[in-house]
Amino acid sequence: MAKKWVSMRNLRFLLNEVFKVTELNQSPYFDRHNATTYKLVLEEAAKLGDKLLHPVFEDMDRKPPELVNGQVKVHPSTKKIIQEFGKNGWISSSFPEDHGGEQLPLTVANACNFIFAAANYSGSVYMGLSAGAVNLIQTFGDETLKKTYADKLIQGLWQGTMALTEPQAGSSLADITTLATPDGKGGYTLQGQKIFISAGDHDAVENVVHLVLAKIEGAPAGVKGISLFVVPKKRIDSAGELISNDVTVTQVFHKMGYRGAPITELSFGEKNDCQAFLVGEPNRGLSYMFQMMNEARLGVGLGATAIASAAYYAALEYTQSRLQGRKLSSKDPLSAQVPLIEHADVKRMLLFQRSVVEGSLSLILQCSFYEDMQHVCPAEDKERYHLLLDLLTPVAKSYPAEMGILSTSMSIQCFGGYGYCEDFPVEQHFRDMRIHTIHEGTTGIQGMDLLGRKLVMNNGKAFFLYLDEVRKTIGEARGNASLEKLAVDLEEALTNLEHVTSHLMVQAKVKGAETMLADAVLYLDMFGIVTMAWQWLAQALVVQAAMSDNLSKADNAFYQGKHYTCRYFFAYELPKIQGLAKRLTDEDPLTLDMPASCFGD
Numbered sequence: 001m002a003k004k005w006v007s008m009r010n011l012r013f014l015l016n017e018v019f020k021v022t023e024l025n026q027s028p029y030f031d032r033h034n035a036t037t038y039k040l041v042l043e044e045a046a047k048l049g050d051k052l053l054h055p056v057f058e059d060m061d062r063k064p065p066e067l068v069n070g071q072v073k074v075h076p077s078t079k080k081i082i083q084e085f086g087k088n089g090w091i092s093s094s095f096p097e098d099h100g101g102e103q104l105p106l107t108v109a110n111a112c113n114f115i116f117a118a119a120n121y122s123g124s125v126y127m128g129l130s131a132g133a134v135n136l137i138q139t140f141g142d143e144t145l146k147k148t149y150a151d152k153l154i155q156g157l158w159q160g161t162m163a164l165t166e167p168q169a170g171s172s173l174a175d176i177t178t179l180a181t182p183d184g185k186g187g188y189t190l191q192g193q194k195i196f197i198s199a200g201d202h203d204a205v206e207n208v209v210h211l212v213l214a215k216i217e218g219a220p221a222g223v224k225g226i227s228l229f230v231v232p233k234k235r236i237d238s239a240g241e242l243i244s245n246d247v248t249v250t251q252v253f254h255k256m257g258y259r260g261a262p263i264t265e266l267s268f269g270e271k272n273d274c275q276a277f278l279v280g281e282p283n284r285g286l287s288y289m290f291q292m293m294n295e296a297r298l299g300v301g302l303g304a305t306a307i308a309s310a311a312y313y314a315a316l317e318y319t320q321s322r323l324q325g326r327k328l329s330s331k332d333p334l335s336a337q338v339p340l341i342e343h344a345d346v347k348r349m350l351l352f353q354r355s356v357v358e359g360s361l362s363l364i365l366q367c368s369f370y371e372d373m374q375h376v377c378p379a380e381d382k383e384r385y386h387l388l389l390d391l392l393t394p395v396a397k398s399y400p401a402e403m404g405i406l407s408t409s410m411s412i413q414c415f416g417g418y419g420y421c422e423d424f425p426v427e428q429h430f431r432d433m434r435i436h437t438i439h440e441g442t443t444g445i446q447g448m449d450l451l452g453r454k455l456v457m458n459n460g461k462a463f464f465l466y467l468d469e470v471r472k473t474i475g476e477a478r479g480n481a482s483l484e485k486l487a488v489d490l491e492e493a494l495t496n497l498e499h500v501t502s503h504l505m506v507q508a509k510v511k512g513a514e515t516m517l518a519d520a521v522l523y524l525d526m527f528g529i530v531t532m533a534w535q536w537l538a539q540a541l542v543v544q545a546a547m548s549d550n551l552s553k554a555d556n557a558f559y560q561g562k563h564y565t566c567r568y569f570f571a572y573e574l575p576k577i578q579g580l581a582k583r584l585t586d587e588d589p590l591t592l593d594m595p596a597s598c599f600g601d
């Protein structure tokens with residue numbers, strides 16, 4: 001097993017030096033916290049990662065969930081993990097106090113979630129799902145729903161889920177058919193089928209609470225007719241007892257990775273006795289669910305970054321200790337072999353991984369910080385942070401997910417043959433990573449969300465705010481001798497992004513949305529790379545300010561390492577946008593033109 005899966009030094013750097021989270025405490029909303037509480041919370045998270053999650057990282061993978069007599073059985077450690085998180089307030093740590101939380105800044109809470117996911121991704125997801133479900137109930141549910149479900153979910157006694165996907169409706173939620181029928185007593189009965197529902201049933205909790213998207217009989221077609229319901233596995237009867245609510249598990253899926261958490265197929269109302277409780281108003285369900293989906297999308301980016309981090313540290317440890325070959329400059333076959341890390345190409349592979357991990361983590365915390373700023377800023381600035389977060393969510397979901405696959409693959413490559421074998425954890429990291437470009441909306445859907453919705457909302461205001469933010473960082477780097485070139489490169493890249501964006505907007509007007517969106521994923525790639533370069537320049541600025549002759553050896557190596565990684569990103573990754581820009585402004589509608597019938601023999 002690897003000895004390290006996250007860098008606590010890097011987390012402290014991002015929280016304290018880049019985002020300066022303690023400045024949030026000057027606002028009444030966060031004023032019960034301070035630097036000491038943040039330090040303690042991070043240390044406690046690291047302890048939980050070390051002692052509770054990581055020891056069962058492999059075993060949860062090797063002993064996946066099973067469906068036994070209609071009940072999903074999960075790894076025995078799952079119960080202890082969920083209970084421990086519930087007991088110590090981790091599920092609700094960033095919630096407002098009046099929602100049963102600690103009002104911890106999301107930036108700090110997500111730094112902790114990153115530690116948990118890096119220690120054992122499967123083991124960490126149960127709590128995130130419950131947190132998202134409670135948040136939805138607290139925000140849009142009535143008092144009865146809050147009283148019945150919130151505490152049990154926060155305490156880790158019950159499990160929350162999000163139940164959207166159906167066999168015929170995955171990316172296209174407009175096509176769901178799960179039906180809610182008024183029962184004549186002010187409630188609803190539910191009938192339908194959901195697939196791929198994470199933590200949709202298991203024996204580590206006494207009840208499961210599904211947040212289900214369904215259509216009320218007679219509702220408008222498409223997404224305008226979707227409502228949101230709370231549907232418990234067991235409902236409370238008039239005597240206060242938990243009784244079956246006619247929710248059946250028909251299958252537990254056997255997955256490639258992320259095997260410690262069950263993904264289930266559920267059938268609602270086979271006996272016509274499944275009660276569903278409406279959340280908020282009818283037909284507004286998808287807009288409510290977007291709250292949970294946006295949190296979950298950031299969570300997916302965070303999870304992907306965390307897995308990539310664990311794989312990176314495994315590769316780093318291995319390449320530092322395995323002796324193989326000699327430097328090209330040393331021809332003597334009798335001289336000692338050097339560690340792998342001495343070879344330039346191995347350093348390149350490590351730099352790629354580090355740039356993905358630390359750049360992505362910075363972006364995840366940047367998004368969390370925008371959420372926190374909405375609690376502390378003057379009312380007139382709220383929209384600014386809200387729009388920035390909205391715009392960056394598909395990027396923060398997709399860049400870590402897509403690059404995480406390459407990054408964990410590169411980790412395997414650093415190990416050579418051993419990376420492909422179960423003797424080392426990286427093959428599991430690679431398998432655990434693969435889901436992230438699929439769940440919570442595929443990369444294709446994220447691309448269309450960014451280009452088709454986020455860029456044009458409020459007449460492009462979010463995009464202009466984004467340009468502003470990036471240019472602020474460029475402005476700070478200008479005039480600094482060692483950052484000047486990076487600042488110039490980022491300005492050029494940003495101008496290129498503006499140019500491509502304008503081109504696509506014109507395309508939409510002239511040729512229609514389908515043409516504009518045909519290569520939305522390439523646009524998302526380009527946006528992601530420019531955004532990463534921004535995050536790296538912001539880090540490099542802090543590094544420059546911190547460099548001095550009085551640094552400890554460890555700090556000196558840390559800051560130098562940061563600077564090299566930033567240089568790597570600008571030298572190796574940022575130039576990739578030129579190819580993307582070329583294709584995005586090339587008007588050959590190749591993929592639209594080609595008839596589907598031309599595939600095949």
Ligand SMILES: Cc1cc2nc3c(=O)[nH]c(=O)nc-3n(C[C@H](O)[C@H](O)[C@H](O)COP(=O)(O)OP(=O)(O)OC[C@H]3O[C@@H](n4cnc5c(N)ncnc54)[C@H](O)[C@@H]3O)c2cc1C
Pocket residue numbers: 161162163164165169170171172195196197198199255258263435438439440441442443444445
């Ligand atoms: C491990 C796992 C956990 C999951 N957890 C949950 C959960 O907890 N709750 C839940 O509700 N769901 C969950 N899902 C479902 C997941 O969200 C869906 O699998 C995902 O949204 C994609 O839907 P689909 O599988 O039907 O693929 P499809 O929608 O069939 O997509 C297949 C491919 O076609 C592309 N595509 C689809 N439509 C378009 C289009 N209009 N334009 C261009 N390209 C398109 C997609 O990008 C994708 O590449 C989970 C899935 C997995 C595998």
